[in-house]
Amino acid sequence: MAKNQSEVSGVFTARGKRKPLAAKLKNPFTHPFLLGSIFPLLLVVVWEALSRLEVFPAYQLPAPSVILGTIVGMAEDGTLWGHVGITSYRVFMGFLLGTAAAVVLGSLVGFYKHAEALFDPLIQAFRSIPSLAWVPLFILWMGIGEPSKIAMIAVGVFFPVYLNIVSGIGGVDRKLIEVGKMYGLNTFQLVRRIILPASLPSFLVGLRSGLGLGWMFVVAAELMGASQGLGYLLVVGQNTLAPETIIASIVLFAVIGKLSDWILKILEIRTLHWQDRAAKS
Amino acid sequence: MSLQLERVGRKFAGKAAVQDVSFRAEPGEIIGLLGTSGCGKSTLLRAISGLDTEYDGVIEINDEKVDGIQKTTGFMFQEPRLLPWLNVLDNVTFGLEGNREEKQNKAGRYLQSVGLAGSEKLYPKQLSGGMAQRVAIARALATSPEILLLDEPFSALDAFTKMQLQDLLLEVWRSFQSTMVLVTHDVDEAAYLCDRIIVLRGQPGKVEREITISEPRPRERGSSEQAAYKAEILASLDLTTETA
Ligand SMILES: Nc1ncnc2c1ncn2[C@@H]1O[C@H](COP(=O)(O)OP(=O)(O)OP(=O)(O)O)[C@@H](O)[C@H]1O
Numbered sequence: 001m002a003k004n005q006s007e008v009s010g011v012f013t014a015r016g017k018r019k020p021l022a023a024k025l026k027n028p029f030t031h032p033f034l035l036g037s038i039f040p041l042l043l044v045v046v047w048e049a050l051s052r053l054e055v056f057p058a059y060q061l062p063a064p065s066v067i068l069g070t071i072v073g074m075a076e077d078g079t080l081w082g083h084v085g086i087t088s089y090r091v092f093m094g095f096l097l098g099t100a101a102a103v104v105l106g107s108l109v110g111f112y113k114h115a116e117a118l119f120d121p122l123i124q125a126f127r128s129i130p131s132l133a134w135v136p137l138f139i140l141w142m143g144i145g146e147p148s149k150i151a152m153i154a155v156g157v158f159f160p161v162y163l164n165i166v167s168g169i170g171g172v173d174r175k176l177i178e179v180g181k182m183y184g185l186n187t188f189q190l191v192r193r194i195i196l197p198a199s200l201p202s203f204l205v206g207l208r209s210g211l212g213l214g215w216m217f218v219v220a221a222e223l224m225g226a227s228q229g230l231g232y233l234l235v236v237g238q239n240t241l242a243p244e245t246i247i248a249s250i251v252l253f254a255v256i257g258k259l260s261d262w263i264l265k266i267l268e269i270r271t272l273h274w275q276d277r278a279a280k281s
Numbered sequence: 282m283s284l285q286l287e288r289v290g291r292k293f294a295g296k297a298a299v300q301d302v303s304f305r306a307e308p309g310e311i312i313g314l315l316g317t318s319g320c321g322k323s324t325l326l327r328a329i330s331g332l333d334t335e336y337d338g339v340i341e342i343n344d345e346k347v348d349g350i351q352k353t354t355g356f357m358f359q360e361p362r363l364l365p366w367l368n369v370l371d372n373v374t375f376g377l378e379g380n381r382e383e384k385q386n387k388a389g390r391y392l393q394s395v396g397l398a399g400s401e402k403l404y405p406k407q408l409s410g411g412m413a414q415r416v417a418i419a420r421a422l423a424t425s426p427e428i429l430l431l432d433e434p435f436s437a438l439d440a441f442t443k444m445q446l447q448d449l450l451l452e453v454w455r456s457f458q459s460t461m462v463l464v465t466h467d468v469d470e471a472a473y474l475c476d477r478i479i480v481l482r483g484q485p486g487k488v489e490r491e492i493t494i495s496e497p498r499p500r501e502r503g504s505s506e507q508a509a510y511k512a513e514i515l516a517s518l519d520l521t522t523e524t525a
C-alpha cells in the first residue's frame with residue numbers, strides 16, 4: 001500500500017546557500033615538502049663537503065656528485081632505462097600476481113567460515129617460512145629467467161595483502177551490515193555495497209606494505225642471477241669494486257620505490273577521503 | 282499492517298533481558314515503548330525487525346508468524362548508522378529502488394523536510410550528531426515502510442527541531458498509514474504522537490502498564506488533555522511506587 005511516490009511537503013524551507021570558505025592562509029615554511037627536504041639536503045651537503053676534504057676515501061664512499069655522474073652517464077649511454085625498466089616490470093608483474101592471488105584467497109577466507117577452516121591454517125604455516133627460503137626451489141623449478149623472479153616477488157607481496165584483506169573483511173562493523181540487511185540486500189549486494197567499501201582501507205594498507213615487500217624481494221631475486229636490472233647493478237658494482245655503481249643503484253631503488261608508493265598513496269587519498277581520521281598538529 | 286507480539290522475551294547468555302511482552306498494533310497505529318534504560322526496548326525492536334531471531338514467543342505481521350527480515354519493515358536504529366563512504370544524499374537513497382533520478386528526487390525531498398537541503402554532498406564525518414540523526418530519519422522515512430520501528434529517533438535534537446520532526450513523522454503517517462513502534466524517553470513526545478503507550482519496567486523488563494491515548498489528532502501541545510496524559514505516564518514510570 002505505502003510504496004507510492006507521494007509527496008511529503010517539508011516543514012522546513014530551503015536555507016540560503018553556504019558562503020564559500022575564505023581561502024586558507026598557510027605559512028609557506030611549514031609546508032610538509034619543505035620540512036621533509038631539510039635533513040636530506042643537509043646530509044648531501046655535508047657528505048659532499050667531507051668527500052671533497054677526503055675524509056671518506058673515494059674507493060669506499062664516493063661523493064654525491066660522483067654518484068649523480070654515474071647515473072647521468074648511464075642515462076646518456078641508455079643502459080639506465082633498461083635496468084630501471086626491467087626491475088620495475090618484475091615488481092609490477094609480481095605485485096599483480098601476488099595481489100590477485102591474495103584477493104581471491106583472502107576474500108574466500110574472509111567471507112566463508114568453511115574456507116577459513118580449509119585454507120587459513122595452511123596459509124599461516126606457509127607464512128612462517130621465511131619467504132627467501134623459496135628462492136633455490138623456484139630457481140630449480142622455473143630456471144633463472146623471469147618466471148622464478150616474478151614468482152618470488154609475488155610470494156612476498158601475497159602475505160601482507162592477504163592478511164589485510166582477511167582482517168579487513170572480518171572487521172566490518174556489524175551495525176553497518178545490519179543496515180544493509182534491513183534494506184533486504186542479498187549476500188552479493190551486501191558484499192558489494194557494504195563489506196567491500198568498509199574493508200577498502202585495510203586492503204589499501206595491505207597493498208602498500210605488499211608493494212614495499214615487492215621491492216625488497218626484487219633485490220633478492222636479482223642478486224641470485226640476472227643480466228639486467230638494478231639488483232644486477234649491485235652485483236656488478238661489487239665485482240668491479242665500484243661503490244658509485246652500488247650507491248647509484250640504491251638511490252634509484254629509493255626513487256622508484258618511493259614513486260610507486262606515492263601512486264598508491266594518491267589512490268588511497270582519492271578513495272578514502274570519507275575516512276574520519278585524526279589530524280596531527 | 283497489523284503487528285502482534287505474544288509473550289515475547291529474549292535471553293542473553295541465559296539471563297533474561299526482557300520477558301513476556303504481548304501487545305497488538307492495528308494497522309496505522311502508533312505504539313510508544315517507554316521504560317528506563319536497559320529494560321529491553323531496543324532488544325524488542327530488534328526482534329520485531331527480524332535482525333534478531335533468537336527471541337522466545339511469537340511475532341506476527343498481518344496475523345502471520347514471521348521469521349527474519351521483512352522488506353516492508355523499516356528500522357531507524359538508536360545510532361544514526363550512516364555509511365561513512367557515502368555522502369548524505371547517497372545515504373538516503375541507499376535503500377530506495379527505481380532509477381537514479383527518481384531516487385535522488387525523493388531523497389532530496391526528505392532531506393529538505395528534515396532541514397538538510399544544501400547538505401547533500403557532505404560526508405558523515407562532517408555532520409553534527411543532530412544532523413546525522415536527521416539524515417537517518419530521512420533515510421528511514423524515504424522508503425515509506427509499512428511497519429516503521431523508531432529507536433529514540435529525536436534524542437539528539439533541540440526542542441524546536443524535535444517538534445518539527447514529530448510533525449513530519451505525523452505527516453508521513455497520514456500519507457502512508459504506517460504502523461509504528463516508537464521507543465522514546467520523552468514523555469511529551471509519547472503523549473503527542475502515540476495511540477497507545479506500553480510502559481516497560483525492571484530488569485528483566487516486563488510490561489508494567491498500557492496507557493491508551495484516545496485524544497484525536499491533530500493534538501495540541503500543552504493542552505490540558507495532554508497534561509493529564511503526561512501526568513499519567515510519569516506516574517507509571519515512577520519507580521518509588523510499589524507495584525504488585
Ligand atoms: N547483544 C547483547 N548481548 C548481551 N546482552 C545484551 C545484548 N543486547 C542487549 N543486552 C542486554 O539487554 C538489556 C536490554 O538492552 P536494550 O539495549 O534493549 O536496552 P534499552 O531498553 O534499549 O536501553 P536504552 O534506553 O539505554 O537504549 C541490557 O541489560 C543489555 O545489557
Ligand SMILES: [Mg+2]
Pocket residue numbers: 322323324359432
Ligand atoms: Mg535502546
